[in-house]
Amino acid sequence: MKLWPFSKRGDRRPLFSDQDRDNLRWFWRGYLKAKTPWLFLVLGMVMVQGLVYQQFISLTETGLRVIFENGDIGGLVRVCFMVMGIFTMRALMSFLVPRVSVWLASDAVLRMRQDLINHMMILDLAYFERTSSGDIILRLVNQAHDLSDFVGQTTVSAVRDVATVVIVSGYLIYKSPFLFLAAVAVMPFVPLMVRFVSNKIKHIQQSAENAMGAYMTGIEEMSNGMRTVKISNQEPVERDRLFKATAEIKDLSIRLQSAQALMMPTVDILSALVFVLIIGGGGYMALSGTSGMDGASIVAFMIGMALIFDPARRVAHFFVKLQASLVILDGVRSLFREVPNITNAPDAVGAFDVHGDIVFDKVDFAYAGKPPLFQDLDLTFEANKVTAIVGATGSGKTTILSLMARLYDADGGEVRIGGTPVNKLQIPVLRQSFSVVAQDIVIFNSSIWENIRYVKPEATEEEIWAAATHVGIDDLIRERGDVPLGPKGAQLSGGQKQRVAIARAFLRSAPILLLDEATSALDQRTEDKVKRALHDLSEGKTTVIVAHRLSAVTHADRIYVLDEGAVVEEGTHAELMEMGGLYAGMYGAQRQSYG
Numbered sequence: 334m335k336l337w338p339f340s341k342r343g344d345r346r347p348l349f350s351d352q353d354r355d356n357l358r359w360f361w362r363g364y365l366k367a368k369t370p371w372l373f374l375v376l377g378m379v380m381v382q383g384l385v386y387q388q389f390i391s392l393t394e395t396g397l398r399v400i401f402e403n404g405d406i407g408g409l410v411r412v413c414f415m416v417m418g419i420f421t422m423r424a425l426m427s428f429l430v431p432r433v434s435v436w437l438a439s440d441a442v443l444r445m446r447q448d449l450i451n452h453m454m455i456l457d458l459a460y461f462e463r464t465s466s467g468d469i470i471l472r473l474v475n476q477a478h479d480l481s482d483f484v485g486q487t488t489v490s491a492v493r494d495v496a497t498v499v500i501v502s503g504y505l506i507y508k509s510p511f512l513f514l515a516a517v518a519v520m521p522f523v524p525l526m527v528r529f530v531s532n533k534i535k536h537i538q539q540s541a542e543n544a545m546g547a548y549m550t551g552i553e554e555m556s557n558g559m560r561t562v563k564i565s566n567q568e569p570v571e572r573d574r575l576f577k578a579t580a581e582i583k584d585l586s587i588r589l590q591s592a593q594a595l596m597m598p599t600v601d602i603l604s605a606l607v608f609v610l611i612i613g614g615g616g617y618m619a620l621s622g623t624s625g626m627d628g629a630s631i632v633a634f635m636i637g638m639a640l641i642f643d644p645a646r647r648v649a650h651f652f653v654k655l656q657a658s659l660v661i662l663d664g665v666r667s668l669f670r671e672v673p674n675i676t677n678a679p680d681a682v683g684a685f686d687v688h689g690d691i692v693f694d695k696v697d698f699a700y701a702g703k704p705p706l707f708q709d710l711d712l713t714f715e716a717n718k719v720t721a722i723v724g725a726t727g728s729g730k731t732t733i734l735s736l737m738a739r740l741y742d743a744d745g746g747e748v749r750i751g752g753t754p755v756n757k758l759q760i761p762v763l764r765q766s767f768s769v770v771a772q773d774i775v776i777f778n779s780s781i782w783e784n785i786r787y788v789k790p791e792a793t794e795e796e797i798w799a800a801a802t803h804v805g806i807d808d809l810i811r812e813r814g815d816v817p818l819g820p821k822g823a824q825l826s827g828g829q830k831q832r833v834a835i836a837r838a839f840l841r842s843a844p845i846l847l848l849d850e851a852t853s854a855l856d857q858r859t860e861d862k863v864k865r866a867l868h869d870l871s872e873g874k875t876t877v878i879v880a881h882r883l884s885a886v887t888h889a890d891r892i893y894v895l896d897e898g899a900v901v902e903e904g905t906h907a908e909l910m911e912m913g914g915l916y917a918g919m920y921g922a923q924r925q926s927y928g
């Protein structure tokens with residue numbers, strides 16, 4: 334389908350790239366095609382609007398003839414009523430068209446937003462670790478909104494304008510093809526201008542979208558990191574960073590407006606030329622009396638041309654705006670082009686032995702673009718026992734937990750639970766079998782109670798109180814009541830956040846328990862209490878503990894000591910102390926520093 338009527342064959346810089354065409358087809362098929370009958374209704378209504386103008390010109394000509402020639406007052410009154418009638422019809426259409434079109438566009442964008450949200454939910458964790466939240470917000474909020482405006486108002490207005498131009502032009506051609514051709518002889522300049530401006534705009538719009546994404550990311554980082562910003566006196570740096578981003582946005586929007594503004598004066602000059610041609614040429618035709626045109630037809634012709642100027646101007650402007658919208662459409666579509674790598678295998682099973690051993694069998698793994706972290710890693714986490722992983726920071730402890738839950742997939746070897754490879758399991762079934770207390774605890778801006786309930790929405794009140802009491806956070810629930818905890822739980826201390834996370838693990842009580850630095854922020858007394866509670870919780874569960882503080886793992890049935898992605902020692906606390914190696918050294922050093 335050729336979407337741009339003026340593009341020449343062999344043009345090296347088409348106004349619609351293949352990607353643009355593909356994006357438009359995708360949007361049409363996915364979000365508009367199903368509403369074709371409604372689109373026809375809108376089209377019918379905008380045709381009526383165009384026809385009203387054509388009828389108006391015809392009635393004006395009749396009215397002028399009544400005035401100039403026969404002076405029939407009755408005829409004049411009839412013309413006035415008819416003009417009033419047809420414009421009332423146009424007014425009705427002007428009322429209905431935006432309502433229907435905004436509904437169509439909002440519905441299309443709602444479904445697109447829902448698809449975007451659904452798609453985001455299936456993307457790998459890796460996507461979120463490499464994409465700034467500003468970029469994601471830009472796509473879901475701004476770009477989706479801009480598209481809605483473009484589809485709902487801009488495009489429908491453009492279709493109405495095209496209909497007006499075509500219908501009125503058709504009528505004018507019928508009245509005098511020669512005069513019409515003379516008047517529009519200057520028009521071929523318009524597409525040339527559109528092409529020139531469009532290329533400029535596409536480029537600037539892309540930079541503007543990038544700048545906006547960077548600005549949003551900057552705001553997000555600043556507001557999340559305000560504690561660090563303040564303590565390290567970095568307000569001026571943050572302010573300058575945001576100032577720089579806003580200045581860039583300002584420059585780009587001025588450049589965008591300037592590029593767009595090139596269109597209007599060009600069209601104004603062309604309009605003047607058209608009027609000169611009609612007054613001169615048409616006047617000459619009327620005076621010479623050879624063309625069958627009289628004064629009334631010339632005036633009606635002028636009015637007709639005037640009526641199509643504004644719509645024609647807006648259509649030209651539409652093509653200019655279209656370029657910006659194509660960039661935005663591509664931005665939205667790019668999120669759909671992201672495909673998850675971690676998906677259910679076609680033969681994925683829905684049941685497995687959750688109480689079996691967790692085995693890492695010659696596992697290789699590297700983060701994208703990074704050197705290998707694990708090579709031939711062998712580990713066994715015995716069923717219903719407590720296994721700890723200790724080691725220097727960055728040695729790969731958290732990554733091991735991520736591989737178990739398939740937040741990442743191993744590049745080689747196999748991770749099995751109860752004999753079934755994790756990548757042969759349905760992902761929800763696999764993840765359902767874990768309770769996790771992670772290092773980066775996510776607290777939502779709701780009450781403590783709601784935060785605990787998050788992991789098991791169907792939990793009873795008794796279950797939630799029991800979980801809270803286990804970790805000694807029940808008093809805090811009574812004290813704070815329903816008050817939200819602030820963004821990211823800012824109104825809780827680090828230790829309180831950890832207790833909320835542990836209460837969640839109690840509530841969920843899944844057969845495999847992963848504790849990643851679960852008690853690191855607790856004071857010694859609370860840690861002892863929570864440790865006892867965790868000990869109770871781990872009864873009958875396969876438990877994996879990651880900890881820096883070795884006092885948190887002395888009770889483990891087996892301890893792996895990791896160094897740069899490799900197991901360097903393993904055994905019980907007593908065996909490792911006996912060995913007198915890395916673990917014993919770390920334990921001794923920690924005892925000294927903790928007293």
Ligand SMILES: Nc1ncnc2c1ncn2[C@@H]1O[C@H](COP(=O)(O)OP(=O)(O)OP(=O)(O)O)[C@@H](O)[C@H]1O
Nearest residue numbers: 462700701703706725726727728729730731732733
């Ligand atoms: N998403 C990621 N993308 C790229 N590299 C990563 C990612 N997450 C972790 N790494 C790198 O992988 C290595 C292992 O990280 P991991 O978080 O598993 O270590 P850790 O032993 O748990 O460290 P810590 O004790 O500090 O929490 C580190 O060098 C880290 O920089």
